[in-house]
Amino acid sequence: MTYAVIMAGGTGTRFWPKSTSKHPKQFLKLFGKETMIQQTVNRLSPDINSENVLVVTNEDYISFVKDQLPSVPEHQIIGEPVARNTAPCVAAAAAILHKIDPDSTMIVLPADHRIENREGFLDVLQNATDIADETGSLVTIGIKPNRPETGYGYIQYNNDIKVEAGDHTAYSVKNFTEKPNLETAESFLKSGDYVWNSGMFIWKTSSILNAFKVHLPEIYSLAQTLIQSEMSDEDIESFYRSCPSISVDYGIMEKADNVQVIPAEFGWNDVGSWRSVHDLSKKDDQQNALDPGDTVALKSRGNLVQSDSGKQVVLIGVENLAVVETDDAIMVLNLDHDQDVKTVVEQFKADPEKKELT
Structure with missing residues (x-):
């Protein structure tokens, strides 16, 4: 079974004064009649229905998620007691989904991105899911750059190592680069083998847990303890408070040797300002x-x-x-x-x- 994991814990400080710690960006209506998180979940339908959605958010925002996503099962709304960046978020979601379905596949999405071409986006997700299921790779989506953007991270890929899936091709990742200066961004654009890092990931739950075992063994051990627990609020709190704060990009994606990226275009914007x-x-x-x-x-x-x-x-x-x-x-x-x-x-x-x- 394929599940969507929505990361919805940020505060969106660049959108002050509308976005505050009490009412952050992902719960605002910045475009149209739906909030950002509602748009994120609704664009997945009918490929992934709300019963197969897991939302990881700050425990103070659980009421927002319940109000705005009433069709998401309550036990699949996970409240983080402390902020620990994206690696613990992914590990907690993987532990929960592994207990539900050890053969599950995870699509990990930020709650606050804007996507214009919904059908194109869903097509890329399906191809990415097929690759993740067939190869066990850790797949990410890269956005084809159209300008030398200094506000995004970049992914360089290897044109010679690729996997075909449907209408798209996944390439082996060479490296990840944090937000570059303008001169570097211009050179990335000219090279033709760089894409923007969208922060969207697709993988088998078993594959990402194995990656934690190799690259972040401390978090892997805590995740195993969580899998064996009753998944109570106390169990979730103990997991988070014991975890180090680290991003999944730095902790796993930059180190793993089975990372694939699909360059794509579907009107993406991370709405960062x-x-x-x-x-x-x-x-x-x-x-x-x-x-x-x-x-x-x-x-x-x-x-x-x-x-x-x-x-x-x-x-x-x-x-x-x-x-x-x-x-x-x-x-x-x-x-x-x-x-x-x-x-x-x-x-x-x-x-x-x-x-x-x-």
């Missing part, structure tokens, strides 16, 4: 992405407005701004500085008088 929200939103003829309510833009171009209050927002003679309003805060941001939002949030967290805003 207010700039990306502007780029992906419906815009007027002046490239303004405005709330459908009482927003007026005069002699203004390339702006984004999101307001929760219903107050009328008026833009006059401005360009390249994001105006974001909530009950607690108003942010006016030059979209060229969208990555600095995280810095502001970190400053607020360090200030006792402003910490509650985050």
Whole structure:
């Protein structure tokens, strides 16, 4: 059986003031009538129904998941008592699914990505699942780059070592590279054998557990203990509190020798900033992405407005701004500085008088 594991534990600090630790990005409606996590789960249907979805989230967000994904079985919503990065998240999910079905296959997806071409995405997932099932490989999806992006990690692959599956080809991975500088990103784009690291993974549950045994034996041992347990809240808490904090990319994918990547194009965006929200939103003829309510833009171009209050927002003679309003805060941001939002949030967290805003 194939299961989808949705990683939904992040706080989305780059989307302050809408996204806060009390109401993070994946539970917001940034595009249309569905939240990010609802879009993530719903686009899998009918290939994977909600009964075969496992959501791993912060224990403080369990109520959000229940409210927004009522068809996901309650016992398949796992609350993390502490943040330990993605490797423990994957290991816990693998342990749970191994107990349900030792022959299961896992599709691991972040909860907050935007995908335009749903059918193309599902086709790639099916091909990736076939490869994972047939070869026992650890498969990831790489996004074919169309610009020298410095905000994404990259994967280099070997053109000469490949596996065919349906309409797609999986290639053996040479190496992973963290976010590069512009010069390096330009060289990656020219080389033709680099793709963006999407953070989406497909593998047999047994294959990823074996990879933990080889590369992260401490977490593997804890996962085995979890498999033998009753999977109670106390068992989950003990697992997480005993785990080191490490990403599955660094802990396993960069070290394993059976990693395959499928280069793909299906309108993917990790929605990592207010700039990306502007780029992906419906815009007027002046490239303004405005709330459908009482927003007026005069002699203004390339702006984004999101307001929760219903107050009328008026833009006059401005360009390249994001105006974001909530009950607690108003942010006016030059979209060229969208990555600095995280810095502001970190400053607020360090200030006792402003910490509650985050």
